[in-house]
Each structure stands twice: as C-alpha cells, then as structure tokens.
Amino acid sequence: MRTKRIAMAPQSRYWLALAVMVGLADQVIKGLVQALMPYGQTIPLTPFFNWGHWWNTGAAFSFLADSGGWQRYLFLCLTGMATIVLTFLLCRPRPRLEALGYSLMLGGALGNGIDRLARGYVVDYLDIYWREWHWPAFNLADIALFLGVIAFAMAALRERPSPRLSE
Template sequence: MYRWLWLSLGVVLLDQLSKQLVESSLMVYETIPVLPFFNLTLAYNEGAAFSFLSDQGGWQRWFFALVAAVVVVVLVVWLARLRDERVLAVSLSLVIGGAVGNLLDRLFIGHVIDFLDFFYQSYHWPAFNVADMAITLGVVLMFVDALFGPGREAD
C-alpha cells in the first residue's frame, strides 16, 4: 500500500510551506488575530507535545528526532503490509506525513515551528501546526477503524 505515501508527501509539503510562510511573515510570538477564538502566533517548540521537555538543554532535540525516525520506519513497514484496508492506510499516511514534517524541523532548525493558536477568553490551547493536525487526525482515524472498521462484529 505504498501508493498512500503520496498523502504523506502532501502533508509534508503543506506543513513545510505553511511554516515557511508564517515564519517569513511574523516575529516570534507576534500574533495576528483571525477569528474571535483563533490567532496566528509564531512559536518555537524545542520539546514534544505541549512543550514536554523543552527546557532540557538540547539533548531532547536528538532524542525526539530519533523517536520520530523510528516511528516513521515502523509505520511505513506497517503500511507496506496492508492489503485492502483503506482507512488504516490513510491514517498511517497522515501520521507518517506529520511525523516527517516535524522531524524535518528538528533536524534542520532545532525546534518545531508552531503557529495555530486557538483560545477561549484567556485560556489558550498550546500552539500547533499542520503536521500536528495530520498526526491527530491519523490517530483518530486509527481508533475509528479499530472500533468500527470492516471485520468488526456489531454488538
């Protein structure tokens, strides 16, 4: 099912292009209000999700890059072994594309570029990017496929 890797490539391209556009348009932590609950805000994340381990002095860059690279290899092998499982193939391809998008940031610039800032009053969700959206959607699709996909008996 390597044919689904085009979706991964599309995610990587959209992710990298959007990050470059935002980074070339904004200063770090500069905000552009878009909607009453959404801003574009350039932020750099040296850690993992929710800035986990971002203050650890640099070793985490290589640790998270290695973890992402291993995950991508495992998911590509899994994808190659699929037969007619389209939803699972799409979900794996989305996660692969998102992981590669953030991996490229870590390898080439040392941090992940985030810019999508959703909030309610003074409560902000941590900023994220297109790669993060692809990973999240891919994982959700995996759960949907596991719970309701073909071959699952209805209770």
C-alpha cells in the same frame, strides 16, 4: 546471490504520496511563517483564533521543552523509528481507514521531524483560545498526527470482533 524484492501493494504509493504531501504542505506553511512573521508575532483572526509564530523545542503540549537540548535528539530518534515503522506498514495492503491513519501520522511525523532536524525546534502557528485560556500552539503536522490517530482508532474499533452471545 539473488536478493528477494519486497513487493509494494499498488495502493501504497497513493498513501505514501499523501504522507509526503502533508509533510511538504506543513513545511511550506512553516517556511512562510518564518519568513514573513517575526518570532512571537500574533495576528488575531477571530475572537477565539490567532495566527502566530512560536517555537516548540519539546513534544506535544511543550513536553520536555525546557530540558536543555538533549530532547531534540530523543525526538529525532523517535520520529525516525516511527517513520520507518509507518512506511513499512503502508507498504502492505491495509483497509482504507487504517491506511489513511498511518499516512496522516507519517505526514505529521515528517513535517515536525524535518523542523527538528533543520531548525532544532518545531514552528507552531495556530492558536485557539477562550478569553485568557490558550490551547498550546500547534501546526498542520500536529493536526495530521491527531487525525491519523483518530482514523487508526476508528479502524481498530471497526475491526474488533463482536463478542459471542452465550446460549
């Protein structure tokens, strides 16, 4: 019995490689933070930006962070599904901006997913603040996810059919 081989678009390798590089870069930085900084340490760099070492057992903005541990498995399942879907989407020809969005989202999902799998939490190290107000701490994977969603939204808006003018 012959199996059909699914052909991957030539540019797919580039987008998948970008996703892997983003995930690896994120893991390298997190590894350095874990190795060189005690948990909770903060290093002020500017009047509005700190480098630090924090853990997040939840999702964005620490959503479900204090839920007793079951959320780790939920987020791992969601990350696994997103990884499969995004990889599949990147294996087909896509407009450049859309592929960039998928690639950045995949890289971010890989970076934070590896953390959840290996550590049980996500390492965050970037802190933006104004006076006493702090944005929730984040990392390179979070930045990639955010930029990926923005790129995908821009691609979707660009491809929207223009409304017909009534005569």
